[in-house]
Amino acid sequence: MTVTNDPRALAERAEHDLAEATAAEALAWTVEHFGDRFIVASNMQDAALIELAHRQRAEFDVLFLETGYHFAETIGVRDAVALTYPGVRIVNAEAEQSVADQEREFGLLHQTDPGRCCALRKVVPLRATLARYDAWVTGVRRVDAPTRANTPIVQWDERNGLVKVNPIAAWSDEEFAAFIADNHILENPLVAEGYPSIGCAPCTAKPLPGQDARSGRWAGQGKTECGLHG
Numbered sequence: 001m002t003v004t005n006d007p008r009a010l011a012e013r014a015e016h017d018l019a020e021a022t023a024a025e026a027l028a029w030t031v032e033h034f035g036d037r038f039i040v041a042s043n044m045q046d047a048a049l050i051e052l053a054h055r056q057r058a059e060f061d062v063l064f065l066e067t068g069y070h071f072a073e074t075i076g077v078r079d080a081v082a083l084t085y086p087g088v089r090i091v092n093a094e095a096e097q098s099v100a101d102q103e104r105e106f107g108l109l110h111q112t113d114p115g116r117c118c119a120l121r122k123v124v125p126l127r128a129t130l131a132r133y134d135a136w137v138t139g140v141r142r143v144d145a146p147t148r149a150n151t152p153i154v155q156w157d158e159r160n161g162l163v164k165v166n167p168i169a170a171w172s173d174e175e176f177a178a179f180i181a182d183n184h185i186l187e188n189p190l191v192a193e194g195y196p197s198i199g200c201a202p203c204t205a206k207p208l209p210g211q212d213a214r215s216g217r218w219a220g221q222g223k224t225e226c227g228l229h230g
Helices: 007-017 023-034 048-054 072-084 099-106 114-130 173-182
Strands: 038-041 060-065 088-093 135-137 154-157 162-165
Touching: 007 154, 007 162, 023 038, 023 048, 023 135, 023 162, 038 048, 048 060, 048 173, 060 114, 072 088, 088 114, 099 114
Parallel strands: 038 060, 038 135, 060 088, 135 162
Antiparallel strands: 154 162
């Protein structure tokens, strides 16, 4: 593992040097520079990113935001990942309040104030968990939505204060689907039912024909991101 005293400078150099890197190259760079000080984020829509990371390192942490509002199918994929990849350690990041306590105090925030709900159940637990690492790996892709069109392979995450690696940022939908099919990757069964972007159950719907994959998230609420990536 390469140790650096200036992770921001490392990220800024890598943003240029790895601008055209493959997913394997980006993850190999991550393992080389961070060893066991990185975590792979997964919403358990599939295990594609976990499989790619596993090809570079057998043991690593996987961050799952356990919001308490997930589809049963999503929890099933999380549990299947733990069985399929024995070296993977699932880190369940949870909010300070249970769903029941939050709803008693604030009501159904996912309906009345989804931004606050995401902040409490996703953003705050994410930051608390990431504080224990020097880098995180995400499955963000440029084709996901217009807000992600300029996502680099490596960047400095100012908001969370660590290096952010997006190995499959450049992958098209076709490349992504082919990787899953060709390698028999675990995939959430809801994808086959018409949910190309899966979040919490109350805030996830099937997108309308012709709309981008994330248009089914918080549909009709003027919200496109949960605050994890901008």
